[in-house]
Amino acid sequence: MTLIFACEVVLAGLLLAIATWTIVARTAFAAIVLFMVYGLLLAIVWVALSAVDVALTEAAIGGGVTSMLLMGAATRLRAPKTPVADVGLPLKIAAGLLCALVTTVLGAVVFFLPDVAPTLAPLAKDNLAASGLGNPVAAVLFVFRALDTLLEKVVLLLALVGVWSLASDEAWGGVPGLPVYARPGPILVFLAQILPPIGIIVGIYMFWAGATQPGGAFQGGTILAAVWLLTMMARLQDLPAINARWLRLLLVVGPTAFLAIGLAGFFIADSFLAYPPGIAKPLIIVVEATLTLSIGVTLALLVAGPPERLPQR
Amino acid sequence: MSSAALFGYCGAVLVGLGLYGLITRAEVLRKILSFNVLGSGVFLLFGVFARRGAAAGLGADPVPQALVITGIVVAFSATALAVALLVRLNKETGQIIVTPDDSEESGEQGATR
Amino acid sequence: MTITDFLLLAAAFVLLMVAIGLARILYGPADVDRILSVQLIGSGGVAVLLLLSVGMNLAPIMDVALMLGLLATFLAVTFLRDEANSSSISPSTTEER
Amino acid sequence: MRLALDIITVVLVSAGGFFFMAGTIGLLRFPDTLTRLHALTKVDNLGLGLIVFGLLPQVESRLGALKLIAIWLLVQMSGAIVSQLIAQAVRRSGRQT
Numbered sequence: 001m002t003l004i005f006a007c008e009v010v011l012a013g014l015l016l017a018i019a020t021w022t023i024v025a026r027t028a029f030a031a032i033v034l035f036m037v038y039g040l041l042l043a044i045v046w047v048a049l050s051a052v053d054v055a056l057t058e059a060a061i062g063g064g065v066t067s068m069l070l071m072g073a074a075t076r077l078r079a080p081k082t083p084v085a086d087v088g089l090p091l092k093i094a095a096g097l098l099c100a101l102v103t104t105v106l107g108a109v110v111f112f113l114p115d116v117a118p119t120l121a122p123l124a125k126d127n128l129a130a131s132g133l134g135n136p137v138a139a140v141l142f143v144f145r146a147l148d149t150l151l152e153k154v155v156l157l158l159a160l161v162g163v164w165s166l167a168s169d170e171a172w173g174g175v176p177g178l179p180v181y182a183r184p185g186p187i188l189v190f191l192a193q194i195l196p197p198i199g200i201i202v203g204i205y206m207f208w209a210g211a212t213q214p215g216g217a218f219q220g221g222t223i224l225a226a227v228w229l230l231t232m233m234a235r236l237q238d239l240p241a242i243n244a245r246w247l248r249l250l251l252v253v254g255p256t257a258f259l260a261i262g263l264a265g266f267f268i269a270d271s272f273l274a275y276p277p278g279i280a281k282p283l284i285i286v287v288e289a290t291l292t293l294s295i296g297v298t299l300a301l302l303v304a305g306p307p308e309r310l311p312q313r
Numbered sequence: 314m315s316s317a318a319l320f321g322y323c324g325a326v327l328v329g330l331g332l333y334g335l336i337t338r339a340e341v342l343r344k345i346l347s348f349n350v351l352g353s354g355v356f357l358l359f360g361v362f363a364r365r366g367a368a369a370g371l372g373a374d375p376v377p378q379a380l381v382i383t384g385i386v387v388a389f390s391a392t393a394l395a396v397a398l399l400v401r402l403n404k405e406t407g408q409i410i411v412t413p414d415d416s417e418e419s420g421e422q423g424a425t426r
Numbered sequence: 427m428t429i430t431d432f433l434l435l436a437a438a439f440v441l442l443m444v445a446i447g448l449a450r451i452l453y454g455p456a457d458v459d460r461i462l463s464v465q466l467i468g469s470g471g472v473a474v475l476l477l478l479s480v481g482m483n484l485a486p487i488m489d490v491a492l493m494l495g496l497l498a499t500f501l502a503v504t505f506l507r508d509e510a511n512s513s514s515i516s517p518s519t520t521e522e523r
Numbered sequence: 524m525r526l527a528l529d530i531i532t533v534v535l536v537s538a539g540g541f542f543f544m545a546g547t548i549g550l551l552r553f554p555d556t557l558t559r560l561h562a563l564t565k566v567d568n569l570g571l572g573l574i575v576f577g578l579l580p581q582v583e584s585r586l587g588a589l590k591l592i593a594i595w596l597l598v599q600m601s602g603a604i605v606s607q608l609i610a611q612a613v614r615r616s617g618r619q620t
Contacts, residue, residue, distance in 0.1 A: 003434040007478075008316045010438055012323045014445045019327055019350055021452065023334035028342050029508075033460040034452060035346055036501050040467045040494055042353055044441075044474060049320060049360045050372030052486045056493050057382045058353075061389050064497040066349060068504045069389075073342060073396040075508045077403050086339045095336040103329030110321030110361065119366030120376045136375035137382070145379060152383045159390035163397040182511045185611065188503070191604045195499065198597060202496060206489070214486040218386060219493065226500045233507055302393040305400065429529050429581065436536050436574075440543050447547040447566075451559070458612050459556050462563055465605060466550075469567045470543065472598050473574050476591065477536070480578045485587055492594050499601040502608070509612045 008048050015041050032070045039063020052214035053137040056206070060222035061299075068229065069303045075179045076305075133281060134212035141216070142284050146273040150262065153255040153291065156298045160251070164242060167306040173243035176301065177308030184234045192234035199227035207292045211281070217254075217288045221295030228300045239304060241311040247297065254294025258287045321361040327354030339410045341399045345392060352388045356381045433481030437474050444470030461505045468498025528580035535577030542570035556613045560606060567602040571595065 018038045025031040040063045046055035086092070124136045124144065133139045141149045167174070181188060203223035210216030231237045240247050261283050262273040269276045275283050331351025335344050359377045366374030403409055444466060451463045472491045479487035542565055549562025575595040582588045 003431055003438065004482075005316060005319075007434060007438040007441060008319055010441050010445060012319055014441070014448070015323060016326055016330075018448070018452075019330050022350060023330050023338070023343075023347055028340055028346075029457055030452075030460060031343060031346055033457070033463065033505065035349070036505075037448065037452070037463050037467050038350070038353075040464075040471055040498065042357075043490060043494060044471060045320060045323075045357070046360060047475065047478060047487055047490055048316065049364045050367070050484075051360055051363055051378045051381070052484070052490060054356075054360060054378050054381050054385075055487075055490045057385050058356075059490060059493045059497055061385050062349075062353065064500065066389055066392055067501055069393055069396055070342065070346065071504050071508060073400055075511070076400050077342065077409050087337050092337050095333055098336075099329040099333040102332055103325045106325035106328055106358065107322050110318060110325060110358070113321075113362075113365065117362065117365035117374075119368045119374045121366055121368040121371045121374045124375045125371060136371055137378050140375045140379035141382065145376070148379075148383055152386055155387055156390050159394050162394045166397045166401045179507060179511065181507050185608075187604060187607045187611070191499075191503065191601070191608075194604075195601065199496065202492060206493075209489065213489075215489060218382060223493075223496065226497065230500055230503060233503065299389075302390065306397055429532060432533055433536065433578075433581070436540050439540050440570075440574075443540075443543040443547040447550045447563075450547075450550045456556060456616065458609065458616055459559070461609060461612075462550075462556070462559060465563055465602065465609070466566065469571050469598055469602060472594065473539070473543070473571050476574065476578055476594070480581045485584075488587070488590055488594065492590075492597070495594060495598040495601070499605055502605045506605075506608050506612050509616070 004048075011041070011045055011048060015045060028074050032067060032074055035070065036063060036067040039067060053135070053216070056214055056216075056219040057222075060219050060226075065222060065225060065299055065303055068226070072179055072303065072305065076177070133284065135210060135214060135216075137214065138210050138216050138284075142287065143275065143280070146258075146262065150255070150258050150273070153258065153294070156295070156302075157251065157255065160298055160302055163302060163306050165306075167308070171307045171309055173241060174307040174310040175239045175241050176304035176306065178229070178232060178239055178304035180233050180235055180239075188234050189236065192231050192236050196227045196231055199223050199230075203227070203292070203296070207288055210288065211285065217291040217295055220292045222299055224292065224296030225299035225303070228296065229303055232300075232304075242301070242307050247301075250293055250297045251301075252294065254287075254291035257290040261287055317361045317364040320357055320364075324354045324357030324361060327351070327357060330354070341402070341410060342396075345395050345399070348395075349388065349392060352384070356384055359384070430481050430483075433477050437477035437481060440470060440477065441474050444474070458509055461502060461509070464498050464502050464505065468495055468502075471498075532577045532580050535573050537577075539570050539573030539577060542566060542573065546570060557610065560609055560613070564602070564606050567606070568599065571598060 018034055022031050022034040022038055025034055040059060043055045043059035046058055124140060128136055128139055203220040206215040207217055207220030232239050265272055265274040328351055331347045331354055334347025338344055338347060359381045363373040363377035447466050448463050451459055472495045475487055475491035546562050546566030550559050553559045553562055575591055578591060579588055582591060
């Protein structure tokens with residue numbers, strides 16, 4: 001037991017050191033690399049908290065695609081040669097005091113938490129069988145709190161609409177401005193050829209495993225997104241124009257299937273987003289499979305950014 | 314000290330760190346980064362509550378876990394939107410910071426982030 | 427000392443080594459030095475997670491190791507894109523095609 | 524039988540941990556990026572490889588063992604390719620300065 005704790009102390013120390021460094025690093029570029037490491041470390045922390053589902057999501061989205069996004073932004077920004085001056089010392093001290101206060105209050109909250117923590121775990125466990133799933137977190141996401149998950153998909157799509165709406169008028173409907181390798185070398189091309197099949201298998205595995213053990217649509221979808229971005233960065237594949245019919249279709253197929261099955265719940269079960277007993281699991285699998293595709297495409301397009309040029313004829 | 318408490322304090326410090334970066338760093342990209350650190354601190358606190366709610370043979374309460382998963386995805390959406398705004402701002406003005414300005418236009422840009 | 431204890435001890439040790447290595451690489455000075463850190467956390471993190479997975483007898487942790495290894499590769503490629511493009515004097519991608 | 528398997532695990536995992544330590548010392552001591560990359564690849568190949576082989580006797584299910592090997596192969600392969608890419612980037616940036 002103490003050995004595990006020793007592990008955790010090392011982990012917590014490393015995490016805080018990297019986080020501090022991320023904030024104080026001199027250049028934005030160094031800060032982003034530190035943030036990458038931070039995200040991957042955080043995944044290990046989630047494992048230590050026995051939240052393996054969250055660990056997978058954190059590694060994939062928090063550490064993975066967020067860093068890819070920020071790295072792309074750093075490339076696209078025309079940074080000035082001189083370093084940017086931050087706020088003055090008095091404000092820094094004031095901010096430091098404020099943040100120390102916030103940390104102290106939060107720390108006190110953690111310290112004075114009641115001995116017996118409130119929990120919904122037994123409730124989730126008891127109703128797990130009814131959902132037909134073996135993974136309690138997936139059951140919460142797709143059965144007990146399905147509305148949250150549906151709305152979250154809508155948020156993803158809304159964010160994409162927001163990103164696209166920042167395109168200039170001439171570029172509307174065109175190709176996103178994801179920075180790509182100017183001259184992909186043979187080694188990179190090899191990697192970009194060999195990794196997609198593996199990535200697709202792992203992605204499908206994550207989605208499939210999600211029903212009974214940690215994993216699921218987000219994690220699988222993220223891997224698909226990363227694979228797609230890799231082939232586009234290595235220029236094995238052109239970026240799609242955002243008004244392509246197939247692209248729009250892929251974007252909405254997941255949420256639409258989710259919504260349709262949810263609405264069908266009015267007729268074949270008792271309420272919105274309710275599944276009829278017995279076929280709950282197949283329905284959830286259909287929803288998850290389409291969501292995996294939609295999430296993959298949406299995440300990749302969010303990383304790719306707003307359209308910047310018209311497709312070449 | 315239990316491991317849940319250890320990471321709870323960790324989360325509290327991360328929130329403070331992220332907030333500090335959000336206030337003091339001038340570059341918008343650094344602000345976005347700090348905001349992500351702040352968010353991960355909040356998620357970690359959720360994780361601690363989930364861990365403390367371990368019961369019925371589960372290592373952690375699944376409900377906060379599901380909330381955090383949703384939260385991570387939403388945080389990513391917000392980050393993507395913020396980055397797109399920043400890139401557009403940079404294209405229009407050549408700036409990578411939001412300058413305090415009295416004119417209405419840049420005031421609006423400042424308000425977006 | 428049981429085999430479980432040993433594996434957890436090994437995990438802590440590897441984590442410590444990775445931490446020290448990270449500190450060195452992240453110090454820089456060149457940006458390309460820093461990308462080694464993603465490599466290191468990729469392989470080191472996978473090792474730690476595999477040790478934990480077997481040590482704590484929790485098979486799903488192996489999936490996290492898989493995810494970590496895969497994502498570290500994507501991140502390295504994304505990083506090197508900027509490194510490659512900034513040091514080669516090539517026209518922008520639009521004109522080249 | 525159990526004891527023999529445990530001894531194999533202890534020996535191989537310790538050897539893997541040793542290479543992690545050697546890699547870290549290399550990272551601390553070596554003077555430039557290319558040599559540090561060299562140290563890191565030792566961690567990738569030998570450190571992780573030995574740990575994976577050390578863990579194999581402890582995994583009960585055949586599927587788990589297969590997954591362990593698959594993860595190792597994946598990290599090994601992508602690590603080797605990414606190391607090449609990093610080395611190229613180092614050379615390029617070296618030529619420029």
